[in-house]
Amino acid sequence: MNARNVPLPDVPHVVTVGLPHLTSGFDLAARLDLGTHLKVHGPLAPVTGEHLATLAEEVSLLGKGGAGFPFGRKLRAVARAADRRGVPPVVVVNSSEGEPACRKDTVLINRAPHLVLDGALLAAEALGARTLLVAVTRDSTEASVTDAFAERGLTDRRIRNRGIRARIVRTPERMVSGEASAVIRAANGGPALPPGRRERAAESGVAGAPTLLSNAETYAQLAVAARLGPRRYARTGVPDEPGTVLLTLSGAVARPLVVEVPSGVPLGYVLQLAGAPPFPQGVLTGGYHGSWIDAYAAHDAAVSRTSLASFGGTLGAGALLPIGPETCPLGESLRIANWLAAETAGQCGPCKLGLPAAAGGLSDVLNGGGQAALEALREVAQAAKGRGACKHPDGSVRFLLSTLNAFTDDLAAHILGGGCGRPTAGVLPLPGPDRHGPARYERAAPSGEKLAVDWTLCQGHGLCADVVPELIRLGHDGYPTLADTSVPLHLRPRAQRAVRRCPALALRIEQPPAAPSAPVAGKALDRRRS
Structure with missing residues (x-):
């Protein structure tokens, strides 16, 4: 089994089941530069916006970042907003994989960056976009995109490649930084955090312009579909979800893998391929925002959104994590x-x-x-x-x-x-x-300690709520209301400061109750005899 408590590598081992689409050429080079990419995939002709949206609809292309929104509908929404406002749209490739269990987009950017850029530039030209942004979280992905930009003559300093300016947006490796609104906020010069209000990127995104944002795999799938056409693309996978799927497998496996499989492949086969236990306790599907399924469901389910959903799972961000019987x-x-x-x-x-x-x-x-x-x-x-x-x-x-x-x-x-x-x-x-x-x-782990108030002493000064508002808020009567939760370790110093600042000495930190000790075997035996 894989090493415990060890983060996944940027680029895990890659396995392909059936004919490769996204991973074509991976047997030739660790990274496909522009020349090798064109030898493997061939050239790609421009497509009009209407034809590109129709293509995406014909192959049922959904966003591969987790939400699964139809790409064709998103493309049309951006085009309508750009036409109505008379503003050139922006195209964003979101490869900000801040989730520890996901590496599929990182693999694509590091090993096949030009396939991703093919799809993004195809969309940019179809929409008349002047700006292309690629959001990355890791040094390795940033280096690969930088090299790919140089190989294509894309630059932020001057417009060279077919009128499109391109640049990289670096985001921290955090879960919330990969959300679309956080990426757009970072591209606008702010922190890579969701802004706290719901806005449609298709209407107003980067610099207030209509913005087409999707993840790296979605653009790569678009490039494959444009080359193959809808009929050839649909020969792979199940009819209602044609094509292939990229999955990241970790947890109780022989070693972490990124796997490209046709949709509809039995999930049990994919788990077996990664060296998962033959009868796992459960499989976490879709990553850390996903859902667990049991061993029976894992045996019967197939790799598709519909099949996994019928067993209570989700495809989500394409992460699968089995656990064996040896762990809690x-x-x-x-x-x-x-x-x-x-x-x-x-x-x-x-x-x-x-x-x-x-x-x-x-x-x-x-x-x-x-x-x-x-x-x-x-x-x-x-x-x-x-x-x-x-x-x-x-x-x-x-x-x-x-x-x-x-x-x-x-x-x-x-x-x-x-x-x-x-x-x-x-x-x-x-x-x-x-x-x-x-x-x-x-x-952030809970310490087990809890804040408590001696109400016979509290005079409602409210100083404690100013020090640690995450755990203490003032009620309508001016007296504190405490969160019924353990004090997280990162808030413990402020909780202690709040206790010290209470002028009435009413606030205290209560230690967790001691766990009951197990009876000594001999004494337990003596009690039974008596």
Whole structure:
């Protein structure tokens, strides 16, 4: 099995099932430069906007970044907005893969950058766009795009290649930085965070212009479809979802893989190809905003949106993560819940307060909190659902609720107090430590401590709420209202400062109750004899 607690490499090993589309030429070179790319794929003729939208509709091309929005409809919306406003649109390639379990777009950008640029330039020319942006998160992807721009004569300093100016937008390696609105905000010179308001990029995106934004695989699929045509493209895969799919496999596998498979291939075959356990406890589908399915569903499901959805799974961002019987699935999920809580943009209550509270609630359940802890967790998760300024809270809640529904036997074992008896092996990949010390998700882990108020002393000064508003808010009566959650480690210093600043000495931090010690075997035997 793969190494535990180790981040995925930028470019995992790549495997192709059937005839390759996106991975054509990978057996010839580690990276296809422009000359090799043209030898493998051949030239690509320009296409008008109407023909390109029709092509995307005929091959049922959906966005491959997770949302699955029809690309043809998005293309038409940008074209209409540009015509109505008389403003040249902008085309954006979103290869900001900030999710630790996803590498398919990184593989495409690093190994086949010109296939991605083919699709993006095809769309740009069809729309009459003057600007092409490529958003990246990693040094390796930035270097590959820089080289590809140079090979094509694309530059930001002067317009050279068919009237199109191109540049790279660097975003941090964070979950929320890959959301479309965060990429657009970064392209406009702001932080790579969702702006907190819902705006349609097709109407107003980069520099206020209509913007066509999709991920790297979508543009690569568009380039393949334009070369093959709808009939040849549809010969691969299932009729309602033709073509191939790129998947990232990690977790309990022999080694992480990026796999290109025709849609409709049995999921069990793909898992077997990666060296997953023959009968996994569960498979996380769609990545860390996705859903768990059990071993029976993994055996019967196929690689398609429709099939996975029928078993309660999702294709999402194309990540598949099986776990074996040797690890505690709830402990594995708690690691991910802590990471998701640390990835918050900190711009709305459901994200800033709800996700740490949910992670703390899952920790309470694992530590013997009983049925009350489980009900509190469900209440916190439902309260965060559908109320966020971006999609991160919804995706995180989907993952948490799926965990509770998928591993009911383990959940019962923890609720009854004994636990499942298995350690947490750490098979689900997360980022490693950075130069500032522990990884963000480790700093966001709940400490087990809770804030408490002695109401006989509290005088409603409100100083505590100014120090740590993530955990304390003032009610309508001016007195503090405390979040019913453990104090995350990264908020512990401010929680301690709030305690020190309370002039009435009413605020305190309560330590978690000590776990009951297991009875000594000999003494237990003596009691039974008596």
